[in-house]
Amino acid sequence: MTRRPTQRLCGPRTRPFPFSSFGRTTALVASTRRQSSSLKRHRNNILESPGKGYTKKALKDKNIQPESSSEEDDEETIQADFAFFDPRPDDFHGVKILLQSFLDNKQWDLSGFVDLILGQTTVGTVIKIEDAEDDTPFSVVTALNLGRYKKHRCITEIKDFLIKVSQKDVSRDLSMLLEDGAHNVGLLVSQRVVNLPPQLLPPLYDALFNEVSWATEDEPTEELRKSFRFKSYLIATKIYKHKNADQHKKTSKGLSEDPIIYIKPEDEIFQKISSWSFTFKLHTEQVAAQELRNYKLTGLVMAVEADKIPIFRRELHSLIDGP
Amino acid sequence: MATRLQFENNCEIGVFSKLTNAYCLVAIGGSENFYSTFESELADHIPVVKTSIAGSRIVGRLCAGNKKGLLLPHTTTDQELQHLRNSLPDEIVVQRIEERLSALGNCIACNDHVALTHTDLDRETEELIADVLGVEVFRQTIAGNILVGSYCAFSNRGGLVHPHTSIEDLDELSTLLQVPLVAGTVNRGSEVIAAGMIVNDWTAFCGSDTTATELSVIESVFKLREAQSSEIVDEMRKSLIDTYV
Numbered sequence: 133m134t135r136r137p138t139q140r141l142c143g144p145r146t147r148p149f150p151f152s153s154f155g156r157t158t159a160l161v162a163s164t165r166r167q168s169s170s171l172k173r174h175r176n177n178i179l180e181s182p183g184k185g186y187t188k189k190a191l192k193d194k195n196i197q198p199e200s201s202s203e204e205d206d207e208e209t210i211q212a213d214f215a216f217f218d219p220r221p222d223d224f225h226g227v228k229i230l231l232q233s234f235l236d237n238k239q240w241d242l243s244g245f246v247d248l249i250l251g252q253t254t255v256g257t258v259i260k261i262e263d264a265e266d267d268t269p270f271s272v273v274t275a276l277n278l279g280r281y282k283k284h285r286c287i288t289e290i291k292d293f294l295i296k297v298s299q300k301d302v303s304r305d306l307s308m309l310l311e312d313g314a315h316n317v318g319l320l321v322s323q324r325v326v327n328l329p330p331q332l333l334p335p336l337y338d339a340l341f342n343e344v345s346w347a348t349e350d351e352p353t354e355e356l357r358k359s360f361r362f363k364s365y366l367i368a369t370k371i372y373k374h375k376n377a378d379q380h381k382k383t384s385k386g387l388s389e390d391p392i393i394y395i396k397p398e399d400e401i402f403q404k405i406s407s408w409s410f411t412f413k414l415h416t417e418q419v420a421a422q423e424l425r426n427y428k429l430t431g432l433v434m435a436v437e438a439d440k441i442p443i444f445r446r447e448l449h450s451l452i453d454g455p
Numbered sequence: 456m457a458t459r460l461q462f463e464n465n466c467e468i469g470v471f472s473k474l475t476n477a478y479c480l481v482a483i484g485g486s487e488n489f490y491s492t493f494e495s496e497l498a499d500h501i502p503v504v505k506t507s508i509a510g511s512r513i514v515g516r517l518c519a520g521n522k523k524g525l526l527l528p529h530t531t532t533d534q535e536l537q538h539l540r541n542s543l544p545d546e547i548v549v550q551r552i553e554e555r556l557s558a559l560g561n562c563i564a565c566n567d568h569v570a571l572t573h574t575d576l577d578r579e580t581e582e583l584i585a586d587v588l589g590v591e592v593f594r595q596t597i598a599g600n601i602l603v604g605s606y607c608a609f610s611n612r613g614g615l616v617h618p619h620t621s622i623e624d625l626d627e628l629s630t631l632l633q634v635p636l637v638a639g640t641v642n643r644g645s646e647v648i649a650a651g652m653i654v655n656d657w658t659a660f661c662g663s664d665t666t667a668t669e670l671s672v673i674e675s676v677f678k679l680r681e682a683q684s685s686e687i688v689d690e691m692r693k694s695l696i697d698t699y700v
Contacts, residue, residue: 224643232464239486242464243643243664 214332215262216339219250219274223258226269230323234368235293236431237416245286249274249321254351255343255360257336259328271324271332273340277359278366279315290319294368294433297412305408309366309435316363318344318438322396333398334449341441364407365436369399372427373411393427401447402436409434457652457659457674460492466642466662467650469608473515473560474653474660476567476611477522478543479503482512496658504542508535509557515653519563519570519604524548524587528557550587554580561604564649566611569632571595571603593631598624608649610656613676615639615648637676641665 219227228246235242249256249272256274260267281287291310298306309317347360372393394400403409412431436444462471463485471482472493479497481490483505493503508517509530519526524547527536531551540549554577556562562573563584570590572581581592597606598617606617607628614636616628629636641651642662652661654677661670674680 225645237463239461239464239488243466 213262214259214270214329216336217258217260218253219256219258219272220253221247221250222267223250223269223272226267227258227272230269230272230325231321233370233416234321234323235290236414238289238293240289240293241284241286244284245290248276248281248284248286252276254347255340257339257343259324259332259336271322271328271336273320273322273324273336275318275320275340275344275360275362275365277315277362278310278317278319280356280359282314287319290368294366297431298433299410299412302408302410305435306433309364313363315359316361318360318362318365320365320367320436322367322369322398324396326395330397330452334445334452337398337448338445341445362438364438365441366433367399367402367406367436368431368433370395370414371399371411371430371432372424373430375426375428389426393424397451398444398448399432401444401451403432403434404447405440405443406434406436456679457661457670458492458496459661459663459665459670460489461663462489466664467645467647468660468662469515469648469650469653470513471515472653472660473518473520474655474658475501475521476655477501477547478520478525480514480518480539481505482514483507484512493660496660500657502542502544504539506535506539506542516558516560516605516650519559519565519584519588520547521565521567521588521590522547523567523589524550526559526563526584526587527551528559529553530557548587550583552580552583559604560649561602564604564607564609565590566609566632566634568611569593571597571607571628571632573603574601595628595631597628605647605649608652608654609634609636610654610677612656612678613637615641615652615654615673615676617646617648619646635676637672639669639672639676641669641673643669 224243224246227249228242231242231246234245252274257272258269259271260269276287278287278291295303295307295310344360344362348357351357351360372395374389374391410433412433414429414431416429418429460468462468462482465471468489471485471489473480474497478501479493481493481503490503490505497503506514508514508527510532511517517528517530525539525543527539527550529551536549536551543549552559556573556576562576564571565584565588568590570584570588570592572584572592572594574594574596576594581594584590585592595603597603598619598621600606600617608615609632611634613634614628614632616625616636616638618638618640620628620638625636625638639648640646641648643664643666645651645662645664651665652659652673654660654673657679659673659677659679661673665673
């Protein structure tokens with residue numbers, strides 16, 4: 133069986149977390165060299181599909197210019213190979229930083245939540261730079277069954293938070309998903325650094341949904357197999373909403389700016405196919421870039437039926453990979 | 456006794472607070488839980504002061520001090536300087552210094568007798584440290600890292616340093632500082648010791664990710680369990696002595 137041709141992906145070079153001068157200095161000064169992590173093979177016949185464990189996704193001859201900081205050379209382009217890994221306990225600190233603002237600025241059991249994600253190795257992916265000295269995760273994606281983990285404090289806190297911020301008309305649907313239907317609901321967690329190349333998204337989500345379907349067959353116990361037969365996915369994410377979005381609805385003038393800017397392109401597709409969604413106000417401090425001065429960072433929660441996922445995968449491919 | 460806490464879901468509490476034997480500085484913002492944890496532990500003994508430095512919340516990393524004084528970077532505003540001078544006891548010398556390396560908390564680690572500093576610190580700054588803080592100053596590195604203030608935390612009774620410090624370095628530092636030292640981690644394997652914990656002679660605070668093993672290492676090297684027992688005896692003694700005739 134021939135392997136799919138791999139290509140080189142050029143992307144921003146690994147930078148130690150946090151992306152600060154202090155972080156860079158300490159990384160330069162630190163003398164330790166970490167072992168390169170071993171890649172886990174999820175299935176034996178993995179060579180046929182761009183599945184788990186080892187995927188090089190790239191774009192030939194296309195250099196993505198990273199934002200240059202004042203300390204580095206202008207317009208430095210860097211080669212980087214991204215690889216997909218199963219979640220591991222070592223990824224704790226990196227994944228925790230990625231999920232720092234998952235529940236706005238509420239103080240909750242984030243460490244327990246990260247442990248939950250890293251404990252589920254069958255479904256879930258972490259993207260890192262291949263063979264880098266420090267294995268900082270650039271992205272994490274997973275689906276957690278709300279019923280399976282309902283006893284964990286972090287899941288209870290998530291449920292309470294979502295119910296608290298929900299509006300009256302969707303509260304009923306939300307509580308139905310969270311209480312009675314919890315064992316069929318997967319909480320879709322997807323977080324990444326803002327400058328992760330979008331070309332990685334289709335294989336990332338393909339890997340996630342493939343793993344979910346493989347888990348329904350491969351898990352050792354019937355209970356675990358059943359826990360991955362999700363009927364719907366619950367997604368909590370963030371978008372930029374125009375400050376005057378509601379006012380503009382009343383006037384007939386056309387908007388010169390978009391009412392909503394999606395930070396993650398897949399959120400737009402998710403919202404289109406969602407059964408319901410609602411937005412809520414965020415309390416975290418927002419860094420206002422010049423282009424975003426008319427926008428407010430807003431939380432968005434949506435529920436997507438599991439049978440709409442193939443539509444999502446198709447649309448994501450056509451959005452990113454182009455016609 | 457060591458207490459675990461968080462600042463806004465962040466376990467790097469040594470970034471947002473500064474603890475010495477004579478005072479405690481705490482960043483503004485976050486929930487009141489952070490401030491009230493310090494208050495309940497410390498308010499009976501030392502002033503707990505809410506402040507910002509240079510308009511930022513990373514007060515622990517920007518200033519350096521001990522029971523005799525407090526050094527602030529040149530970026531500290533006049534109001535902040537005045538606020539600190541007002542809130543702290545008069546014996547404590549609060550000084551703003553002109554030093555290029557303005558994150559003094561990362562460059563200077565000190566207790567009441569000795570200070571370790573960044574190798575590139577100005578000569579004038581070194582003299583000021585010796586003057587204001589009343590300490591002997593040594594330029595050192597820790598496990599090859601020049602940011603000594605970040606990679607170690609020590610009090611008058613013990614110290615915790617970067618986990619990759621060699622035995623020879625440990626012995627050398629221990630001789631300089633005249634306290635027992637241990638190489639260890641905080642916050643579940645984080646090497647940035649001073650960001651993850653703050654300590655003085657009788658108490659310590661660590662990020663909530665700190666494991667039970669790390670906590671017991673901290674309590675033993677800083678002799679916090681013994682400190683507590685002697686405090687209990689002192690308290691009892693005060694109540695036992697009834698009248699002097």
